[in-house]
Amino acid sequence: SQTIHQWPATLVQPVGSPLSLECTVEGTSNPNLYWYRQAAGRGLQLLFYSVGIGQISSEVPQNLSASRPQDRQFILSSKKLLLSDSGFYLCAWGRGAAYEQYFGPGTRLTVT
Amino acid sequence: GNSVTQMEGPVTLSEEAFLTINCTYTATGYPSLFWYVQYPGEGLQLLLKATKADDKGSNKGFEATYRKETTSFHLEKGSVQVSDSAVYFCALAPMTTDSWGKLQFGAGTQVVVTP
Numbered sequence: 485s486q487t488i489h490q491w492p493a494t495l496v497q498p499v500g501s502p503l504s505l506e507c508t509v510e511g512t513s514n515p516n517l518y519w520y521r522q523a524a525g526r527g528l529q530l531l532f533y534s535v536g537i538g539q540i541s542s543e544v545p546q547n548l549s550a551s552r553p554q555d556r557q558f559i560l561s562s563k564k565l566l567l568s569d570s571g572f573y574l575c576a577w578g579r580g581a582a583y584e585q586y587f588g589p590g591t592r593l594t595v596t
Numbered sequence: 597g598n599s600v601t602q603m604e605g606p607v608t609l610s611e612e613a614f615l616t617i618n619c620t621y622t623a624t625g626y627p628s629l630f631w632y633v634q635y636p637g638e639g640l641q642l643l644l645k646a647t648k649a650d651d652k653g654s655n656k657g658f659e660a661t662y663r664k665e666t667t668s669f670h671l672e673k674g675s676v677q678v679s680d681s682a683v684y685f686c687a688l689a690p691m692t693t694d695s696w697g698k699l700q701f702g703a704g705t706q707v708v709v710t711p
Contacts, residue, residue, distance in 0.1 A: 490639075516696065516697045518698070527701070527703050527704065528640075528685070528701045528704075530698060530699075533696060533697075533698060535696055535697075541696070574639050574640065576640075578697045578699075579697075583628055583689035583691065583695070583697040583699070584628070584630060584642055584645055584689070585642075585697070585699055586642060587632075587639035587640040587641070588639050589638060589639045590637075590638065590639045592637075
């Protein structure tokens with residue numbers, strides 16, 4: 485069966501510091517990968533998606549970036565965090581005829 | 597464009613009550629439809645799905661029927677439990693070649709079940 489991991493689970497970082505969040509998927513190959521942010525409240529905002537190694541598409545302009553160095557690894561980064569980057573970051577993988585997505589447990593980021 | 601509209605919450609109800617969460621969508625063609633559930637502090641879990649008109653998705657006592665004529669995918673459960681307290685998201689996948697599997701989510705509906 486497939487599993488998706490995210491780490492760290494929680495993170496507190498000062499403004500201006502760098503960020504690296506990691507997501508890995510097991511039990512499948514060549515998945516589509518997605519990064520979402522969920523700010524206070526409930527809405528989900530798609531940040532990046534990737535359909536293959538080295539292929540990254542950005543949905544919104546921001547100071548975040550994403551990379552996919554391996555087939556089942558997806559990394560979210562920032563060089564300098566802003567207060568507005570605080571939120572709950574979710575990674576998801578998807579594949580299949582119905583395009584359903586499966587989510588990781590999330591990373592709670594607080595920028596102070 | 598594609599969009600999903602859900603009823604606003606919170607929806608508060610007593611244990612064993614009947615739950616309905618309305619979801620309507622706008623999309624071209626024949627999207628796949630999903631319901632996800634998010635418990636506090638956790639990621640989203642796929643609750644059920646439907647891929648074509650008149651399909652009924654079901655799981656854990658929850659059901660939703662894909663209604664093409666009314667562009668709706670309402671979630672129902674006959675008898676809720678306190679453990680069903682969560683945020684529920686309706687979503688669609690456009691199923692077009694340029695969609696890259698991206699989902700369009702509704703805003704989410706918080707459900708609170710009291711003993």
